[in-house]
Amino acid sequence: MYKIQSAKLLKEVMGNYFLGMLNEVKSASGGKDTSKKMAWCTSVGPAELLRSFGFEVHFPENHGALLGATRTAGDFIPESTKIGYNSDICSYLTADIGSYLKKQTPLQEHYGLDGPPKPDLIVYNTNQCREVQDWMTWFAKELNCPIAGITPPRHLDEVTDAHIQDVAAQFKAIIPACEKASGQKFDIDRFREVLKLSKEATDLWKKVLGTAKFSPSPISFFDATIHMGPIVVLRGTQIAKDYYAALLKELEDNVTKKIGFLTEERSRIYWDGMPIWGKLRPMSELFIQNNAAVVASTYCNSWVFDAFDEKAPFESSARAYTEIFINRSEDAKLKILSGLVKDFRIDGMIFHDAKTCANNSNSRFGLPQRVTESLGIPTLVIEGDLCDLRFYSEGQTTTKIETFLEQIESSKTISMVR
Secondary structure (H helix, E strand, O other): OOOOOOHHHHHHHHHHHHHHHHHHHHHHHOOOOOOOEEEEEOOOOOHHHHHHOOEEEEOHHHHHHHHHHOOOHHHHHHHHHHOOOOOOOOHHHHHHHHHHHHOOOHHHHHHOOOOOOOOOEEEEEOOOOOHHHHHHHHHHHHOOOOEEEEOOOOOEOOOOHHHHHHHHHHHHHOHHHHHHHHOOOOOHHHHHHHHHHHHHHHHHHHHHHHHHHOOOOOOOHHHHHHHOHHHHHOOOOHHHHHHHHHHHHHHHHHHHOOOOOOOOOOEEEEEEOOOOHHHHHHHHHHHHHOOEEEEEEOOHHHHOOOOOOOOOHHHHHHHHHHOOHHHEOHHHHHHHHHHHHHHOOOOEEEEEEEOOOHHHOOOOOOHHHHHHHHHOOOEEEEEEOOOOHHHOOHHHHHHHHHHHHHHHHHHHHHHHHO
16 A cells, blocks of 8 residues: 655654643643743644744644544534524634634544643734634633734736735734744844745745646655645745755655556646645545546645745735735636646546635536636536535545546547547
């Protein structure tokens, strides 16, 4: 059975990240002085700037994904609805707040953490959605913690210089809050160093995802959702850079040896939107059983930041975090998808309509139809959610996907005969 051996190193890297947070909790509870301060940050937020001040960084969305993957989100979402949150809004938000309210978390079983460490500062970026602002604001009030935010322009055809200057100014505007919470003055050279490490790690991550252009592919979308952990929570560190260098070497060796997770790829599929965290394994097995290689996605590409440049740290950060796929117009998304479909030789595209994540569900305004018209490939929309499995029907989804894959294979066979 095909296995990515770097998964062992990944487990160690992520374990050390969470155990590092446990040490911070122990230092705080023991009344000892610690040079490390804790910041909470949205997943596509200014982590590099925070790390330049020496903050340890916790990402609530990562915790939300963990709640989804461990299938515990359903235990916590009702706790959020009791205090007024609608069950139709982001299930990362409702699961994470519910976990806090119920004082339960998978972090306890795996790492001995009763919950994420209390923050000294909370920072958000609404490049993904407005929910992150409401989510982080709730915690700021609950924990009596200072909060700062970046609110870039949304749904852009093109990211212009005017947009960049706006967002760069907002990056600079949060510096006083960082200085006050960290007790350190801003150091532009340290910011450049951190951003350089982040750029090097994200370049390696892009190459990791790029190995899936080859057949047989050495990595699937489902593998990538797990291996993306360090690029989310450890951006700006040598640890992340070293991890992706090791992973890339393994995958490139597998490409050379023609070793992949499928020996025969009958179809190559693009996944658009969020993962269904609680169904990653059965979903992966479903595609493998049908010899379908899910080799590319909008989701995993969300942490590819080509624009990072330590020579212009504020402007390049502003561009990188504003031009992400989720923050673009429908026309811009179609252009991006067109390039990826060509590069990865995609036969069909599956759109996940996540019921509590309208911002990263791209099937609601006709994009699947435009993809078919423009690119000539079939598309399928499946209903589900990132965390809330009440919106997901496994039997119905399995039937839809298997039928879709059969149609693709039949079409390819007919084309070959012609």
